[in-house]
Amino acid sequence: MIQAAKHEKVLVRVRINGKLYAEEVEPRRLLSDFLREDCGLTGTHVGCEHGVCGACTVRVNGAAVRSCLMFAVQAADAEITTVEGLSLHGSRHPLQDALSECHGLQCGFCTPGILMSAAEFLEEHQDPTTEQIEEMLSGHLCRCTGYKGIVEAIAKVAKEQKDR
Amino acid sequence: MDCKHIGKPMKRVEDIRLTSGRGTFIDDMNPFPNIHQAAILRSPYPHARIKEIRTEKAERMPGVKAVITGQDIAALTNPFPVGVTAPVKYYSLAVDKVRFVGEPVAVVIAKNRYLAEDALEAIEVVYEQLPAVVDIEKALEPDAPVLHEAVGSNIANHRHFHYGNVDEAFRQADLVVKHTFFYPKYSATPVETYGVIAHYDPSEQQYTIWSNFHGPFTLQSVMAAALRTPSNRLRIMIPKDVGGSYGIKSGVYPYMVLMAVASRIAGVPVKWIEDRQEHLAASSSGTDRVTWIEAAVKRDGTVTGLKMKMVDNVGGYVRAPEPACLYRTHSNTTGPYRIRHLQMETIAVMTNKSPTGLIRGYGGQQLYFPLERLMHMIAQKLGMDPADVIRKNLIRAEEFPYTTPSGGVYDSGDYRKAFDMLLDIVNYDEFRQKQKQARAEGKYLGMGLACIVEPSGSNMGYITIALTPEERAKSLPKSGCAEGATVSIDPMGGITVRISTTPTGQGHETVAAQIVGEVLGVDPRTVKVVAEMDTLTSPWSVASGSYSSRFAAIGSSAVYQAAHKVRQKLLHIAQELLQVPLDQLVLEHGRIAVKDAPGREISLKRLIGSTHWNPDVLPPGMEPGIHETAFYTIPAAMPPDENDQVNGSVTYGFVADAVTVEVDIETGEVKILDYTTVHDAGKLLNPLIVDGQILGGLVHGLGGAMYEELAYDRNGQFLSGSFMDYLCPTAPEIPPITIKHLETPSPLTPLGAKGLGEGNTMSAPAVIANAVEDALSGLGVTIDTLPLSPNRIWTLIQDAKQKMEITA
Numbered sequence: 001m002i003q004a005a006k007h008e009k010v011l012v013r014v015r016i017n018g019k020l021y022a023e024e025v026e027p028r029r030l031l032s033d034f035l036r037e038d039c040g041l042t043g044t045h046v047g048c049e050h051g052v053c054g055a056c057t058v059r060v061n062g063a064a065v066r067s068c069l070m071f072a073v074q075a076a077d078a079e080i081t082t083v084e085g086l087s088l089h090g091s092r093h094p095l096q097d098a099l100s101e102c103h104g105l106q107c108g109f110c111t112p113g114i115l116m117s118a119a120e121f122l123e124e125h126q127d128p129t130t131e132q133i134e135e136m137l138s139g140h141l142c143r144c145t146g147y148k149g150i151v152e153a154i155a156k157v158a159k160e161q162k163d164r
Numbered sequence: 165m166d167c168k169h170i171g172k173p174m175k176r177v178e179d180i181r182l183t184s185g186r187g188t189f190i191d192d193m194n195p196f197p198n199i200h201q202a203a204i205l206r207s208p209y210p211h212a213r214i215k216e217i218r219t220e221k222a223e224r225m226p227g228v229k230a231v232i233t234g235q236d237i238a239a240l241t242n243p244f245p246v247g248v249t250a251p252v253k254y255y256s257l258a259v260d261k262v263r264f265v266g267e268p269v270a271v272v273i274a275k276n277r278y279l280a281e282d283a284l285e286a287i288e289v290v291y292e293q294l295p296a297v298v299d300i301e302k303a304l305e306p307d308a309p310v311l312h313e314a315v316g317s318n319i320a321n322h323r324h325f326h327y328g329n330v331d332e333a334f335r336q337a338d339l340v341v342k343h344t345f346f347y348p349k350y351s352a353t354p355v356e357t358y359g360v361i362a363h364y365d366p367s368e369q370q371y372t373i374w375s376n377f378h379g380p381f382t383l384q385s386v387m388a389a390a391l392r393t394p395s396n397r398l399r400i401m402i403p404k405d406v407g408g409s410y411g412i413k414s415g416v417y418p419y420m421v422l423m424a425v426a427s428r429i430a431g432v433p434v435k436w437i438e439d440r441q442e443h444l445a446a447s448s449s450g451t452d453r454v455t456w457i458e459a460a461v462k463r464d465g466t467v468t469g470l471k472m473k474m475v476d477n478v479g480g481y482v483r484a485p486e487p488a489c490l491y492r493t494h495s496n497t498t499g500p501y502r503i504r505h506l507q508m509e510t511i512a513v514m515t516n517k518s519p520t521g522l523i524r525g526y527g528g529q530q531l532y533f534p535l536e537r538l539m540h541m542i543a544q545k546l547g548m549d550p551a552d553v554i555r556k557n558l559i560r561a562e563e564f565p566y567t568t569p570s571g572g573v574y575d576s577g578d579y580r581k582a583f584d585m586l587l588d589i590v591n592y593d594e595f596r597q598k599q600k601q602a603r604a605e606g607k608y609l610g611m612g613l614a615c616i617v618e619p620s621g622s623n624m625g626y627i628t629i630a631l632t633p634e635e636r637a638k639s640l641p642k643s644g645c646a647e648g649a650t651v652s653i654d655p656m657g658g659i660t661v662r663i664s665t666t667p668t669g670q671g672h673e674t675v676a677a678q679i680v681g682e683v684l685g686v687d688p689r690t691v692k693v694v695a696e697m698d699t700l701t702s703p704w705s706v707a708s709g710s711y712s713s714r715f716a717a718i719g720s721s722a723v724y725q726a727a728h729k730v731r732q733k734l735l736h737i738a739q740e741l742l743q744v745p746l747d748q749l750v751l752e753h754g755r756i757a758v759k760d761a762p763g764r765e766i767s768l769k770r771l772i773g774s775t776h777w778n779p780d781v782l783p784p785g786m787e788p789g790i791h792e793t794a795f796y797t798i799p800a801a802m803p804p805d806e807n808d809q810v811n812g813s814v815t816y817g818f819v820a821d822a823v824t825v826e827v828d829i830e831t832g833e834v835k836i837l838d839y840t841t842v843h844d845a846g847k848l849l850n851p852l853i854v855d856g857q858i859l860g861g862l863v864h865g866l867g868g869a870m871y872e873e874l875a876y877d878r879n880g881q882f883l884s885g886s887f888m889d890y891l892c893p894t895a896p897e898i899p900p901i902t903i904k905h906l907e908t909p910s911p912l913t914p915l916g917a918k919g920l921g922e923g924n925t926m927s928a929p930a931v932i933a934n935a936v937e938d939a940l941s942g943l944g945v946t947i948d949t950l951p952l953s954p955n956r957i958w959t960l961i962q963d964a965k966q967k968m969e970i971t972a
Contacts, residue, residue: 028278042192043185045407047355048440052887055355083185092184100179103856107669108182109189109356109407137895141355141887143408144669146859147895 004073012076016041017085025072032056034072035082043083043112047141054140057113058082064120083112086119094160095119098153106144114140118154128158169678169688170915173852176674177689178405187405190359190376191437199361200229202426202436203280205270205287206446207262210296210516210880211309214260214289217270222286227275230430231287234259234269240425241390244418246484247627248321248512249635251314254481254519256390256422262291263311263480264518265882266445271422273430277437296516296880300454300477303515311480311514320482321490321512321630325808327569328505330460333469337460341542345534346949347929349452349477350872351444352523352864353892354668356407358416358438358447362423371424372399376406377416378666379709382624384699386484390421395699398424402666402697409668410864410925411522411711415448418483441885448521449874451476451489455534460505461542465553469505470498474530478512479519486520487512488627492527492712495572495626495812496617499535500579501557506569512630516880522711524864528616528926536614536930537947540937549596550613550934551587558583558615565911571809573800574617574816575918576908577844583615585904586820586842595824608827609837610939614931615820618845619813620713620919621645623801624706626812633806641803645714645814646795648703649722651680651730653790655776657769659686661693661726664704665719670921671853672715676723678850679915683727684734685752686768703793713919716849717815718796721914725794733790737771740783798912815910817845819923821931827939832958834870834936836899841924844906847916855903857921862901865928867893870951944968 004010009024016039023038030049035041035058047055049068056067059081086093095118098104105111114137121128121136128136133154137147181187219231234257243253253259257268270287274280295309302308303318311318334340361374371393377383377400388395400420406413419436427434438447453476460469478486490510498506539557543550559566561578568574595611602609625643628636650662661676673693681688697704703722707714731751738756739746748759757765772790774781779788804810824837841862848854871891875883884890909916933947936957944964949956 026278033277036191041185042189043187045189045356046191046437047357047407048887050440050886050888053355053440083183087184096183099183100175103176103852105179105182106671106856106860107354107356107406107408108178108187109354109405111182112185115183131896134895134898139894141353141892141894143352143354143410143864143892144860145856146863146901147898148859148901149856151895 010073012072014075014078014080016080017082017088027071027073029072030068031070031072031075032067035067041082041084045109045112047110054117055110055113057116059116059120064117083115086115093119094157095153098156099150102149102153102156104145104149104153110140110142114150122158122161125158127162130155167682169682170849171847172850174674174678174688174850176671177677178671178673188403189356189405189407190361190374190403193361193374193403195361195374196363196433198432199435200273200275200430200432201277201280202423202434203272203277203284204268204442205284206442207258207265207267207269209262209291209293210265211294212262212291213294214258214262214269215292216290218288219270222272222283225283225286227279228283229273229432230426232271232426232429233257236429237425241421242392244390244484245386246482247630248482248487250320250482252312252320252482254483256418264516265880266442266518267480268422271426273426273432273434298515298517298876298878298880300452300475300513300515303513311516318514319511320478320514321487323510323630323632325508325570330469330471330505330507333460333505337468338463339461339545340458341461341538341545342458343538343541343948345455345457345537347453347530347533348950349449349517349874350868351449351874352410352412353890354408354410354412357440357443358413358419359436360416360419360423361433361435362420362427363433364424364428370397370399373420373424374401374403375416375420376413377402377420378406378409378413378668378711380485380706380711381704381708382706383417383484387417387421391424400699404695406666406668410524411526412448413668414711415521440887444874444885444890445882446518449518450523451478451520451530453477453530457534457538459538459542465542465546465548465556467501467503467542467557470503471507473509475511475513477515477517479517480514481519482512482514483519483521485627487630489520489527491626491629492622492812493531493619494629495568495570495810496619496816497531497570498568499532500559500615500617500818502559504569517876524861525922525925528922529865529868529929532614532616532926532930533933537933540934551592554613554615555580555583571811572816573811575910575912576846577818578906578908579615579818582818582842582844582906583820585906586822586840589902589904590822590840608829608939609824610827610935611822611824612931612934612938613822614927614934616923616927618817618819618920618923618926620817621717621798621814622712622714623812623814625801625803626810629804629808629810633808636804643801643803644797645707645718645801646705646797647708647718647722648705648793648795649726650703650791650793651726653730653772655773657772659684659691661691661723662702663693663695663719663723664697664702664708665715666697666710667695668710670710670715670857672719675720675849675853679720679723680727683724683731686754703795705795712813713922716917717910717913717919720849720917722794722796724914725796726792729792729794730790734768734771736783736786737774738766741766741781800912814912815846815918817843817918817920817923819843819927821924821927823931823935825932825935825939827936827957829961832954832961834952834957836932838900840902842904842906843920843923844908845920846910846918847907848905849915849917854920858903858924859901861921862924862928863893863898865925866932868950869929869932873951
């Protein structure tokens with residue numbers, strides 16, 4: 001466990017999207033602020049800061065988590081993937097295009113969080129039912145789409161995955 | 165018009181960046197060096213006098229640059245202008261008194277948000293609490309606590325309207341049906357909260373503000389007046405990506421002024437990103453409304469007259485453009501029905517709740533909930549089927565353009581055809597059989613219907629109906645719905661479109677590219693659309709912005725006309741170069757060719773190039789370069805007349821809904837089994853975007869019907885301050901939804917398009933309530949308020965049971 005005084009800064013080393021970041025932060029700094037402001041990865045969005053809207057979801061050691069409910073120091077030495085990590089080296093995650101094809105986004109603010117949760121979900125569910133997709137999505141708020149296009153996009157990628 | 169791009173479901177050009185985390189939202193921006201962060205101290209009380217604010221301790225804290233209070237704001241700004249005569253002083257920070265929980269009281273500017281929030285805790289405010297009022301009817305009572313002493317009561321605006329001969333209609337009625345309805349206060353909670361970056365440059369006395377504001381840009385003049393600055397010293401810029409609004413972000417403007425002043429006092433650029441608790445407590449919302457409604461009805465179901473008294477709760481201050489919610493639907497108060505006699509009394513009342521403003525459907529949900537509930541009640545009273553009562557009263561196809569008693573001019577439609585389509589899709593008659601069987605098995609199924617007119621493209625003049633004709637006559641008339649767009653082509657042939665429609669997710673970049681691609685005969689994907697808005701350099705006007713579903717009818721028309729100007733210019737150059745008459749030329753596939761003369765053609769690239777590199781070849785008198793701006797308005801948007809008639813919108817669509825529900829009478833839980841909606845929004849510009857807009861609006865309406873409420877206790881304390889208390893619909897709550905279209909083109913717009921995307925926000929609360937009451941028919945339950953939570957339904961059932969037992 002890291003011990004630090006109230007305003008003392010702590011060195012946090014993390015690997016984000018394959019790249020190493022070492023930054024000094026206050027222990028109270030949220031992971032979401034760390035990613036956005038200290039690392040410049042503004043694709044991760046903050047919508048509620050109390051763990052309901054899901055916009056800030058990133059993957060920490062593979063698990064989809066709310067970066068607004070975690071301190072940066074808690075992510076020390078972890079492997080993090082943010083939405084920027086889904087399209088590295090010119091390749092794109094199939095969910096990114098599926099969302100567009102199914103009109104699963106409008107303003108796009110909630111989209112990065114949904115992509116991160118859905119990516120994890122698809123790794124764990126080879127043949128999900130609509131109910132399972134909706135249940136997973138219930139951790140995310142989208143006020144633009146009515147969710148239909150998002151559910152369709154995830155189902156589409158699941159099917160392609162299965163058919164492959 | 166035979167279209168290659170318009171009307172096709174083209175994939176959105178916005179999506180690549182938005183799915184890659186490469187969007188540019190307000191919090192992603194750092195347009196100035198040395199930006200400091202703001203945090204706002206807010207009132208914990210609904211109504212209190214501010215006796216003293218002690219800021220010294222906070223000012224000495226690490227990283228703090230300034231602490232600003234209401235006294236600073238009162239010294240440097242004027243109260244925001246508003247379109248009512250009541251003397252309400254509304255500033256961006258509380259001065260002397262707080263009037264709702266969450267009202268801004270002080271601002272700290274510090275090195276970062278953590279330090280700014282630390283300093284908030286060190287500010288001491290001494291309050292003297294005052295009695296509060298949040299209930300609409302109580303606020304109107306003579307002994308109610310008064311929020312604004314200078315006004316003398318809580319009434320911000322009060323008007324009477326009389327169209328036709330209402331008394332005669334009621335005298336001749338076979339039946340009068342009346343009821344009182346209460347519509348709750350709720351929001352749309354965009355997932356991105358408010359955000360502002362403000363910078364004051366004292367050398368030029370220039371305010372520059374970035375914000376996720378989306379107009380109406382009438383509010384630019386309101387902000388300039390508050391800041392006591394010439395309008396060109398107030399530069400407002402909008403990022404290209406705004407994380408949803410649904411009207412709510414229009415209410416960010418007081419914070420734009422607040423942060424502008426904060427930057428001026430602190431001497432540094434200031435950024436403020438609202439948090440969710442702040443957003444729920446104090447951003448903006450729809451009004452809660454009480455409606456007393458009565459209908460004069462003939463035995464055959466014909467409704468001949470309506471009397472309505474509507475009281476909107478605008479919260480602690482009447483904030484521009486309020487009391488517009490009362491008047492946004494003024495022209496379509498009689499909905500899709502041929503009711504000729506109408507009497508209205510409209511009141512805006514101030515109470516100790518948060519101030520209100522634009523919200524998807526603006527006024528429509530508050531209007532149609534009582535109106536469409538009443539149509540079902542009329543059917544019940546007459547022992548008729550609601551479908552027959554609705555159908556009997558719908559405006560006939562041959563009556564268009566149809567002028568409503570209050571002055572609305574419905575441009576086109578075939579309401580009965582759309583309604584019949586709906587009944588056909590849902591197998592209406594079959595459902596009634598199924599319902600009977602289900603009831604025999606102890607299951608409570610119900611179907612609700614609702615028909616509404618969806619106004620779009622608001623007329624800037626409608627808000628002035630808040631004033632009497634005499635008051636209006638004292639100032640200049642207001643009208644129109646002007647919007648601008650620029651299409652330019654650079655020396656190498658790159659096409660750029662500049663729009664001022666401040667999209668918040670509606671895909672304006674895509675549709676603008678489709679339109680310009682169509683008109684100039686090029687691939688839309690090669691057209692670059694600049695959606696960032698800048699009041700110093702963009703083509704804009706008072707009506708600019710993203711609200712009242714105005715892009716399809718107006719914004720897109722400005723783009724279309726600007727593109728046509730470019731097209732005409734290119735054709736004229738080609739005429740000169742090819743020496744053939746204009747009507748012999750066709751523009752397609754990136755070239756202009758002579759009809760029936762293979763090989764006689766000239767590429768667009770060459771034509772464009774000549775305007776920049778070789779103006780010598782241009783026809784005599786033609787300007788070099790290609791940079792065309794068009795402003796568009798629709799003449800039908802006229803000022804209100806002396807009889808208080810006004811055409812509040814330029815286009816009017818139609819929506820017919822049918823919803824089936826099952827109610828569990830043991831728990832009060834409502835399950836929506838399916839939702840069918842038939843739309844007529846004229847010509848559709850991009851069906852993919854159209855259905856997405858409709859779905860989003862529908863689910864917002866469903867949220868209002870079932871879950872969402874900004875609740876206060878009777879003392880004015882705010883009860884729904886987090887997403888744990890304020891419930892939004894999530895994916896599992898969405899029923900199967902069927903959307904169908906009828907396309908009756910608008911004769912008023914160049915492409916025949918009308919606005920859409922707000923219709924079901926207006927209709928869903930009414931149609932779901934109708935379905936629930938239908939499911940519970942025979943149990944003596946009346947639905948006259950929302951949301952339809954299990955608790956509310958269960959209580960209604962128990963109360964009705966008790967009442968029946970007593971009478972038995």
